[in-house]
Amino acid sequence: MRFVQGTAGGVIALGIACGVAVAQPAAANAAAQRAAVRSPDVQADGSVIFRLRAPDAKAVKVTGDFLASGTTLDAVKDDQGVWEAKSSPLPSDMFTYNFMVDGVRALDPSNPAVVRDGTWVESHVIIPGPLAELLDIKDVPHGRVTAVWYPSPTIGMSRRMMVYTPPGYEKGNDKYPVLYLLHGAGGDEEGWINRGRANYILDNLIAAGKAKPMIVVATNGMAANPAAPDDRPWRMLSAPASGQASGPGAMISGKFEESVMKDVIPFVESNFRVKASPADRALAGLSMGGYHTQRITNANPGAFQYIGVMSMGLFGGAAYNKEEHVAQLKKLKAANPKAYYIFCGKSDFVYKGVTELRALYDEIGLKYVYRESPGAHSWYNWRLYLTEFAPLLFQ
Amino acid sequence: MRFVQGTAGGVIALGIACGVAVAQPAAANAAAQRAAVRSPDVQADGSVIFRLRAPDAKAVKVTGDFLASGTTLDAVKDDQGVWEAKSSPLPSDMFTYNFMVDGVRALDPSNPAVVRDGTWVESHVIIPGPLAELLDIKDVPHGRVTAVWYPSPTIGMSRRMMVYTPPGYEKGNDKYPVLYLLHGAGGDEEGWINRGRANYILDNLIAAGKAKPMIVVATNGMAANPAAPDDRPWRMLSAPASGQASGPGAMISGKFEESVMKDVIPFVESNFRVKASPADRALAGLSMGGYHTQRITNANPGAFQYIGVMSMGLFGGAAYNKEEHVAQLKKLKAANPKAYYIFCGKSDFVYKGVTELRALYDEIGLKYVYRESPGAHSWYNWRLYLTEFAPLLFQ
Numbered sequence: 001m002r003f004v005q006g007t008a009g010g011v012i013a014l015g016i017a018c019g020v021a022v023a024q025p026a027a028a029n030a031a032a033q034r035a036a037v038r039s040p041d042v043q044a045d046g047s048v049i050f051r052l053r054a055p056d057a058k059a060v061k062v063t064g065d066f067l068a069s070g071t072t073l074d075a076v077k078d079d080q081g082v083w084e085a086k087s088s089p090l091p092s093d094m095f096t097y098n099f100m101v102d103g104v105r106a107l108d109p110s111n112p113a114v115v116r117d118g119t120w121v122e123s124h125v126i127i128p129g130p131l132a133e134l135l136d137i138k139d140v141p142h143g144r145v146t147a148v149w150y151p152s153p154t155i156g157m158s159r160r161m162m163v164y165t166p167p168g169y170e171k172g173n174d175k176y177p178v179l180y181l182l183h184g185a186g187g188d189e190e191g192w193i194n195r196g197r198a199n200y201i202l203d204n205l206i207a208a209g210k211a212k213p214m215i216v217v218a219t220n221g222m223a224a225n226p227a228a229p230d231d232r233p234w235r236m237l238s239a240p241a242s243g244q245a246s247g248p249g250a251m252i253s254g255k256f257e258e259s260v261m262k263d264v265i266p267f268v269e270s271n272f273r274v275k276a277s278p279a280d281r282a283l284a285g286l287s288m289g290g291y292h293t294q295r296i297t298n299a300n301p302g303a304f305q306y307i308g309v310m311s312m313g314l315f316g317g318a319a320y321n322k323e324e325h326v327a328q329l330k331k332l333k334a335a336n337p338k339a340y341y342i343f344c345g346k347s348d349f350v351y352k353g354v355t356e357l358r359a360l361y362d363e364i365g366l367k368y369v370y371r372e373s374p375g376a377h378s379w380y381n382w383r384l385y386l387t388e389f390a391p392l393l394f395q
Numbered sequence: 396m397r398f399v400q401g402t403a404g405g406v407i408a409l410g411i412a413c414g415v416a417v418a419q420p421a422a423a424n425a426a427a428q429r430a431a432v433r434s435p436d437v438q439a440d441g442s443v444i445f446r447l448r449a450p451d452a453k454a455v456k457v458t459g460d461f462l463a464s465g466t467t468l469d470a471v472k473d474d475q476g477v478w479e480a481k482s483s484p485l486p487s488d489m490f491t492y493n494f495m496v497d498g499v500r501a502l503d504p505s506n507p508a509v510v511r512d513g514t515w516v517e518s519h520v521i522i523p524g525p526l527a528e529l530l531d532i533k534d535v536p537h538g539r540v541t542a543v544w545y546p547s548p549t550i551g552m553s554r555r556m557m558v559y560t561p562p563g564y565e566k567g568n569d570k571y572p573v574l575y576l577l578h579g580a581g582g583d584e585e586g587w588i589n590r591g592r593a594n595y596i597l598d599n600l601i602a603a604g605k606a607k608p609m610i611v612v613a614t615n616g617m618a619a620n621p622a623a624p625d626d627r628p629w630r631m632l633s634a635p636a637s638g639q640a641s642g643p644g645a646m647i648s649g650k651f652e653e654s655v656m657k658d659v660i661p662f663v664e665s666n667f668r669v670k671a672s673p674a675d676r677a678l679a680g681l682s683m684g685g686y687h688t689q690r691i692t693n694a695n696p697g698a699f700q701y702i703g704v705m706s707m708g709l710f711g712g713a714a715y716n717k718e719e720h721v722a723q724l725k726k727l728k729a730a731n732p733k734a735y736y737i738f739c740g741k742s743d744f745v746y747k748g749v750t751e752l753r754a755l756y757d758e759i760g761l762k763y764v765y766r767e768s769p770g771a772h773s774w775y776n777w778r779l780y781l782t783e784f785a786p787l788l789f790q
Binding site: 055 | 494500511542626627629
């Protein structure tokens, strides 16, 4: 484990005693594969050809969020051992995919673009066009993204958040409004950056004058986890059945929601140059984060003037107390938020719950704007919602 | 692509027109797999059992940087379709691995720990013990890691660097010394963070009082690339034979080395609270970054009082001019750096070149410390070298 101190020009050293050696061949193979096989290959009509050299595989399929739920594309092998599958034409957007090689998920070795969302690591493709212009890295000023550890006495640990500061933040003394962005179940604080492209979406919107310069804070909504997997202690990853701490305990403890108000916001407001009024504070979340958003804003009427609930409806179940919910919503209505947006995909599995939530808000007279997109419960919608929500904020 | 503005409570919306839907089943499958199969399973003696459920695969192997170059572990399938392979006992450290499923590389679906280094995405395992204590996320104050874009007029583009600021940087007015860390060929600015764990190594060393609080700056050494793959414009990833821009043009243009002096250091020294004297400036790099380190420090004697060359020797070839090299080294000797370290693994493929470099330094009388470790050209050595180098700095 330790070196023995060497002298100048002298020889050395004890060390880690094992037969370790470089795995260069795998890297060389990957480079050769990239040279030989083009994938993903975006066609003029927006369809994508996926290719994988796998002469020894029995069956190769493609999974992806551009496919209907539970479906895959079957690939066909040519005489060179290269499997190929083609999607239908796709709209301008970013989509994620994997190969399934004899039943095992594999990244596209020809594609260097890889995003991680929780334990889900995928290749991605961008279909050029209008929405890609908002998601892509453009030649505009880029804000900074910082991984920040903060104390969370409410949850009882140090936790990690990602903070986007807009271009120019680091110079000057201006204070900025803050958008707090919450991820879904199984995700983590990096999701809105990695897969959500929130930093590049903001860069592009700000550069175009379509959004106000703002700080974006993405937290980790799984109360049992301090951070994304690689930023958690190894002992938390190496337990049997490891992975995300999940289930009702981690997701719906109420501790995370409490920590947003007691730990996250005070930390951000005392560690960054922030306008600390409700008119300069927005909260939005997707799926579980939409549930968290509801819970936090319901319990703290007036704390946020901008609220975005993405792909999450009425959260019923045995513990649901309609009377209490209605009482909270009436207080929220009285606080009169400047904007309350509900977003949902037309084929999202939470669609019915969203309809119920809207019906309840209509009953109470809580004003909101409902925005429905095609598609389901996936990131292509959440990124789209962010491109719509961010421009509305702090105007 | 766009919504039609909805009214409160009203219905909506045009949008991206395609048959997109959620890929929840893949996530559910991954969760089920994690629950059912334990992998990696670290044994008391440091050996690791790798397991993969793949009843339909014909052959499963394990690759990893703990194996001798070019070798793999063959896995054996049980009657449940779970493949298993066991390593020899490994020392306390972090190692990366993948499965090869019928010839295709695949992450371990049971393991949420995934690191990316250039286009190489791998699962990783940490063997508990002394070195793991330096690499792991411990209950100590954590510095911040920021992705920062900076102008590089020398290379002609905006480029991205990762900046570690030590705990406490953001409060107070102290100025800090800076360690510049350079990656190897095919890597990028995230390598020293992702796979190198530089931020956690520094957190742990600083908390133990073994290293001075310092800023660490990791740049992108491939002059053709502005940033890591997911932070490059899609057009740069989607060209035929995409991936890292590489080869002699990208690696050895000289532009990157020039940009470190003209763009990177002036930017860091004017954008962070930095002690800007040579005694507060260290430069170290691995492999190609060791070559860059030599080139930069040879051409700028006196600019860095601390120099670390990891796994890179004399860089010969047709263009090599010994006379010029010796003239530079004599100036560097006259500048009398406080510490010049050369690190190499005993079975590294650059070992001979390192021996030649040392012989040349001996001939000239340029003082250095040589530190040799077991093993080859891989990250377990570079992390080890950082744990040794960082404590020497700025004392």
